[in-house]
Amino acid sequence: xxxxxxxxxxxxxxxxxxxxxxxxxxxxxxxxxxxxxxxxxxxxxxxxxxxxxxxxxxxxxxxxxxxxxxxxxxxxxxxxxxxxxxxxxxxxxxxxxxxxxxxxxxxxxxxxxxxxxxxxxxxxxxxxxxxxxxxxxxxxxxxxxxxxxxxxxxxxxxxxxxxxxxxxxxxxxxxxxxxxxxxxxxxxxxxxxxxxxxxxxxxxxxxxxxxxxxxxxxxxxxxxxxxxxxxxxxxxxxxxxxxxxxxxxxxxxxxxxxxxxxx
Amino acid sequence: xxxxxxxxxxxxxxxxxxxxxxxxxxxxxxxxxxxxxxxxxxxxxxxxxxxxxxxxxxxxxxxxxxxxxxxxxxxxxxxxxxxxxxxxxxxxxxxxxxxxxxxxxxxxxxxxxxxxxxxxxxxxxxxxxxxxxxxxxxxxxxxxxxxxxxxxxxxxxxxxxxxxxxxxxxxxxxxxxxxxxxxxxxxxxxxxxxxxxxxxxxxxxxxxxxxxxxxxxxxxxxxxxxxxxxxxxxxxxxxxxxxxxxxxxxxxxxxxxxxxxxxxxxxxxxxxxxxxxxxxxxxxxxxxxxxxxxxxxxxxxxxxxxxxxxxxxxxxxxxxxxxxxx
Numbered sequence: 194x195x196x197x198x199x200x201x202x203x204x205x206x207x208x209x210x211x212x213x214x215x216x217x218x219x220x221x222x223x224x225x226x227x228x229x230x231x232x233x234x235x236x237x238x239x240x241x242x243x244x245x246x247x248x249x250x251x252x253x254x255x256x257x258x259x260x261x262x263x264x265x266x267x268x269x270x271x272x273x274x275x276x277x278x279x280x281x282x283x284x285x286x287x288x289x290x291x292x293x294x295x296x297x298x299x300x301x302x303x304x305x306x307x308x309x310x311x312x313x314x315x316x317x318x319x320x321x322x323x324x325x326x327x328x329x330x331x332x333x334x335x336x337x338x339x340x341x342x343x344x345x346x347x348x349x350x351x352x353x354x355x356x357x358x359x360x361x362x363x364x365x366x367x368x369x370x371x372x373x374x375x376x377x378x379x380x381x382x383x384x385x386x387x388x389x390x391x392x393x394x395x396x397x398x399x400x401x402x403x404x405x406x407x408x409x410x411x412x413x414x415x416x417x418x419x420x421x422x423x424x425x426x427x428x429x430x431x432x433x434x435x436x437x438x439x440x441x442x443x444x445x446x447x448x449x450x451x452x453x454x455x456x
Numbered sequence: 457x458x459x460x461x462x463x464x465x466x467x468x469x470x471x472x473x474x475x476x477x478x479x480x481x482x483x484x485x486x487x488x489x490x491x492x493x494x495x496x497x498x499x500x501x502x503x504x505x506x507x508x509x510x511x512x513x514x515x516x517x518x519x520x521x522x523x524x525x526x527x528x529x530x531x532x533x534x535x536x537x538x539x540x541x542x543x544x545x546x547x548x549x550x551x552x553x554x555x556x557x558x559x560x561x562x563x564x565x566x567x568x569x570x571x572x573x574x575x576x577x578x579x580x581x582x583x584x585x586x587x588x589x590x591x592x593x594x595x596x597x598x599x600x601x602x603x604x605x606x607x608x609x610x611x612x613x614x615x616x617x618x619x620x621x622x623x624x625x626x627x628x629x630x631x632x633x634x635x636x637x638x639x640x641x642x643x644x645x646x647x648x649x650x651x652x653x654x655x656x657x658x659x660x661x662x663x664x665x666x667x668x669x670x671x672x673x674x675x676x677x678x679x680x681x682x683x684x685x686x687x688x689x690x691x692x693x694x695x696x697x698x699x700x701x702x703x704x705x706x707x708x709x710x711x712x713x714x715x716x717x718x719x720x721x722x723x724x725x726x727x728x729x730x731x732x733x734x735x736x737x738x739x740x741x742x743x744x745x746x747x748x749x750x751x752x753x754x755x756x757x758x759x760x761x762x763x764x765x766x767x768x769x770x771x772x773x774x775x776x777x778x779x780x781x782x
Contacts, residue, residue, distance in 0.1 A: 294589070396561065398563045439598060440566070441566050
């Protein structure tokens with residue numbers, strides 16, 4: 194895979210949309226991947242290393258096809274309700290390249306992958322809504338944030354890969370993710386957004402990601418769906434109690450002490 | 457209206473009563489590598505013998521064998537006071553141990569050991585998959601309460617999985633940690649005329665100064681396979697870091713919520729072998745007062761030595777000389 198050698202400051206200085214300069218919004222709002230790549234490649238000082246193998250190209254193309262199918266199959270569902278499906282798509286495919294946690298912090302690589310292939314997908318997920326409301330700066334900024342990732346763990350493909358990695362189980366496969374995907378598409382919105390944020394941002398070190406899986410399962414796959422606040426407070430409580438819980442407490446302890454529902 | 461503050465003491469704990477020691481077993485190597493007494497093993501470019509330098513990334517996994525033993529002056533009877541009168545520590549407490557990587561958040565299976573079976577002969581085996589970990593792995597262990605108990609004495613924990621003792625961690629470095637010029641110090645190429653190196657921004661109290669090297673040297677200085685480049689950087693480091701130390705003490709408006717400021721404090725704390733608190737105290741003194749200046753001179757001297765010791769400077773230098781001599 195290729196990777197950018199430039200630091201995030203380089204992209205911040207050369208590519209970030211500026212509110213006062215509408216010309217800087219175009220690279221992200223015109224929805225042309227080729228135009229965005231040409232713009233990046235012509236930046237003075239941009240530096241790339243590595244090669245893309247045939248298998249890597251195939252996998253990227255497969256991911257794009259699967260996302261296109263997902264959009265087509267769920268035309269009336271808001272894209273943010275499809276995040277778990279995206280996590281399955283990215284994780285299942287990138288695993289075929291034997292990617293693992295070692296790659297997680299190779300942000301230059303994730304940035305290259307994100308910026309060179311996923312403009313349209315990011316626009317659909319993060320930019321379209323604002324664009325339709327004629328908030329052009331906001332739509333370009335959202336796309337920039339997810340494609341370039343000033344906060345690295347927000348990088349579009351990385352965010353979904355990490356979530357997949359934490360919820361995938363060697364024994365049960367994608368069953369938890371699939372259950373979450375079904376729930377997230379139901380009418381009532383739950384705290385899936387906060388679940389994503391916490392799975393990518395917080396420490397939660399536990400064998401086989403037991404903590405991530407247990408909390409996701411209790412909060413979002415039962416008959417009652419935790420709200421965004423419920424999820425947030427559950428993670429706050431977990432962090433407060435983690436000294437005692439040692440990441441391996443039984444599900445009943447998580448139910449009684451951590452994953453409490455407010456309503 | 458008066459307000460009464462009731463202080464609630466946490467339950468009693470006894471840290472560091474069980475000692476961890478360990479060995480790394482790499483595939484195809486005839487013998488094992490012991491984790492030293494200081495609990496830190498740097499496996500990156502470890503000199504196994506004259507002919508074998510270990511690069512952990514060349515392996516898919518390695519085995520870690522962990523031994524447990526009571527600290528010399530400790531024994532299971534000490535734990536009587538943190539269980540209920542009717543309880544036996546060997547029955548209600550256990551040791552839990554796991555290997556984890558903070559960077560990637562990978563964690564091994566957690567193993568549970570009965571306290572009665574903790575002896576020098578107790579050995580636990582873990583396999584470390586290298587594509588799941590990065591930079592460091594840590595062996596962490598706790599003594600936990602395993603059963604719920606009914607009690608109202610605040611000094612005694614009763615909830616299951618309460619941690620009553622934390623063991624000192626073992627740490628194994630897997631990858632090269634680029635802590636100088638990489639994670640801490642901003643270094644990049646720039647147009648600096650006839651100079652080869654420059655440090656800019658030494659007068660700015662808020663932002664870290666930047667080390668610049670000439671654009672003309674960029675094609676060489678961005679390579680890490682050239683002995684002359686490594687030698688130049690090694691030599692220049694003393695000056696660069698001394699300048700940064702001057703900056704952090706005399707110019708910087710320290711903001712500990714700033715990640716970069718925090719990193720640089722950590723770095724000098726390590727290299728100057730001084731606690732973070734003492735270093736911050738020096739920085740917060742009246743600027744350029746005699747006491748501060750004197751402290752700087754002492755720290756500068758400590759930095760000169762600490763930098764050499766922490767980075768195995770002599771070893772690096774010897775390797776460079778050896779390469780050149782060939």
